[in-house]
Amino acid sequence: MSSTAWVSRVEVRAGESRVRADKVHSILANRLKHGDEQYLVRWITKSSTPNPPLSWHYIWELSRCLEQVQVYLDSREEALGNLPPQEHPSKRKSPDSGDADSERHPSPFGRRLNDGSRESSSSRSSSLVPLTGATRSLGIEIYNGVIKSEYNIIYGKAASAPDIPKLELSRVPTPWMLQESWSSKVDVAARMIRTEYVRRLAKVPGPPIHLVNIYDSTTPSLRFKYITEYVYGEGVVRADPGSQVGCQKCSPSMSRNIGCEYTQKCDCLEFADVDEKRLREDQRALYEKVMAEGGSTVGFPKKFPYYTQDTTTHKPGTLVGFYLHSRRMIYECNDKCKCGNYCRNKNVQFGRRKEVEIFKTPDGRGWGLRCKEDLVEGEFIDTYRGEVITDAEATRRERSASKAKASYLYELDKFADDNIDPSRICVVDGEFMGGPTKFINHSCEPNCRQYTVSYNKFDIYIYDIALFACRDIPAGEELTFDYMDREEEEGDSKTPEPGEGGVPCLCGAKKCRKWLWT
Numbered sequence: 005m006s007s008t009a010w011v012s013r014v015e016v017r018a019g020e021s022r023v024r025a026d027k028v029h030s031i032l033a034n035r036l037k038h039g040d041e042q043y044l045v046r047w048i049t050k051s052s053t054p055n056p057p058l059s060w061h062y063i064w065e066l067s068r069c070l071e072q073v074q075v076y077l078d079s080r081e082e083a084l085g086n087l088p089p090q091e092h093p094s095k096r097k098s099p100d101s102g103d104a105d106s107e108r109h110p111s112p113f114g115r116r117l118n119d120g121s122r123e124s125s126s127s128r129s130s131s132l133v134p135l136t137g138a139t140r141s142l143g144i145e146i147y148n149g150v151i152k153s154e155y156n157i158i159y160g161k162a163a164s165a166p167d168i169p170k171l172e173l174s175r176v177p178t179p180w181m182l183q184e185s186w187s188s189k190v191d192v193a194a195r196m197i198r199t200e201y202v203r204r205l206a207k208v209p210g211p212p213i214h215l216v217n218i219y220d221s222t223t224p225s226l227r228f229k230y231i232t233e234y235v236y237g238e239g240v241v242r243a244d245p246g247s248q249v250g251c252q253k254c255s256p257s258m259s260r261n262i263g264c265e266y267t268q269k270c271d272c273l274e275f276a277d278v279d280e281k282r283l284r285e286d287q288r289a290l291y292e293k294v295m296a297e298g299g300s301t302v303g304f305p306k307k308f309p310y311y312t313q314d315t316t317t318h319k320p321g322t323l324v325g326f327y328l329h330s331r332r333m334i335y336e337c338n339d340k341c342k343c344g345n346y347c348r349n350k351n352v353q354f355g356r357r358k359e360v361e362i363f364k365t366p367d368g369r370g371w372g373l374r375c376k377e378d379l380v381e382g383e384f385i386d387t388y389r390g391e392v393i394t395d396a397e398a399t400r401r402e403r404s405a406s407k408a409k410a411s412y413l414y415e416l417d418k419f420a421d422d423n424i425d426p427s428r429i430c431v432v433d434g435e436f437m438g439g440p441t442k443f444i445n446h447s448c449e450p451n452c453r454q455y456t457v458s459y460n461k462f463d464i465y466i467y468d469i470a471l472f473a474c475r476d477i478p479a480g481e482e483l484t485f486d487y488m489d490r491e492e493e494e495g496d497s498k499t500p501e502p503g504e505g506g507v508p509c510l511c512g513a514k515k516c517r518k519w520l521w522t
């Protein structure tokens with residue numbers, strides 16, 4: 005079909021059309037047109053072309069592709085931060101010294117900063133390029149193609165008729181566009197992105213999640229999906245659902261209506277650690293034999309993980325000291341158990357019950373998380389959710405990411421020392437899908453701790469990572485945990501020396517180990 009025939013079908017009325025998000029490759033520049041924000045869209049074409057269609061759109065037309073707008077604004081912000089003071093168009097503080105990161109993140113700004121001096125004056129002004137009659141009638145400036153609209157959705161299509169204005173992708177943004185981009189405000193786009201993020205937060209099940217940023221106009225990435233259950237990636241081998249068994253000798257009301265009551269009856273505790281302090285004298289020799297030679301610990305004293313209602317000293321549901329001060333696996337009862345919904349041994353599986361707030365930290369640690377309510381020691385906060393991927397896929401993602409980029413990978417290697425298949429160890433990636441816990445920062449003196457919780461005692465590869473308060477935490481205090489997850493006995497030990505790409509720790513704790521990971 006010729007481009008002119010195609011263009012003649014266009015009927016776009018201002019203010020009603022929206023750019024089709026899945027056809028937008030990226031945003032390349034911004035400017036103000038009659039005081040309103042406009043952004044230059046690079047369209048995706050079916051076949052590869054060095055000159056894909058590019059078109060200017062008002063920000064309100066871009067509500068379907070705010071993710072791309074946000075990526076653009078972040079790279080613009082980074083480029084502005086990296087500019088030498090004399091080139092800086094605004095009154096921002098002088099840039100941090102020596103940050104060469106812009107090379108690692110492909111950005112229209114990075115590209116232009118490198119070769120802008122070669123730009124010819126003919127490609128300077130986007131608005132001076134003559135437009136075809138049809139595109140002009142739409143009020144949309146388009147290069148290398150034509151615009152089509154159906155059901156108020158705008159599409160861009162490559163076309164090469166002689167009257168179609170040309171703009172080489174390799175020259176975009178031109179130095180002229182770049183200057184305009186730097187000096188034009190982007191407040192409306194920033195507000196729309198934030199509004200969209202808050203809208204998505206409101207849909208997350210459970211108590212409200214708030215968003216607070218008193219330092220700048222950024223918003224956490226929209227390229228993120230809130231989920232409450234793991235999403236399993238390709239290649240992850242899951243346990244046969246039939247391998248999950250429930251406790252059969254327990255019942256909802258054994259005497260106190262708290263579900264499971266006797267640790268020796270509850271099959272779910274079969275693999276739970278033995279409470280050595282409560283071993284009877286006549287059990288010790290057998291226990292030591294089992295420990296040395298292997299065998300079942302059924303019949304030895306175990307502990308349920310949570311306090312129940314009948315304690316006056318602790319809040320029901322909080323972790324008992326046996327678990328709180330250790331790295332013991334927590335085995336909760338499950339749907340196949342006979343103990344019912346109100347069993348004392350069910351907690352983490354019900355998910356977050358606290359109102360939390362995502363907030364921008366003032367000191368370069370990105371976003372953080374805090375709770376709107378007081379928490380007591382041992383209280384459950386939320387699980388770490390994300391995409392469960394294979395170790396190989398996690399390695400691939402790690403290698404393709406810049407070293408300075410935040411990491412959201414959490415390895416499920418609790419049983420790595422046991423006789424397990426190392427190729428089946430999985431990793432939870434919370435970067436693109438997960439919960440608010442993805443924002444919990446590291447501290448060398450944390451107020452939370454991560455615990456492993458299983459609902460299938462036979463599955464040693466997939467389990468939950470649950471975050472609990474490890475001391476009383478007043479409302480509003482930032483939640484933190486120790487990313488290195490070391491056992492008590494390992495103590496504070498020496499500060500690890502960083503390897504290449506070690507990330508400096510900014511936790512500010514007195515006993516800070518100086519490096520986040522090495």
Ligand SMILES: C[S@@+](CC[C@H](N)C(=O)[O-])C[C@H]1O[C@@H](n2cnc3c(N)ncnc32)[C@H](O)[C@@H]1O
Nearest residue numbers: 369370371410411442443444445446509510511
């Ligand atoms: C799981 S994310 C935490 C949320 C993150 N702050 C954000 O904005 O998305 C982990 C990343 O946060 C940053 N971070 C967390 N704790 C930090 C600390 N104590 N010092 C420096 N950076 C920290 C690092 O970039 C790290 O890779």
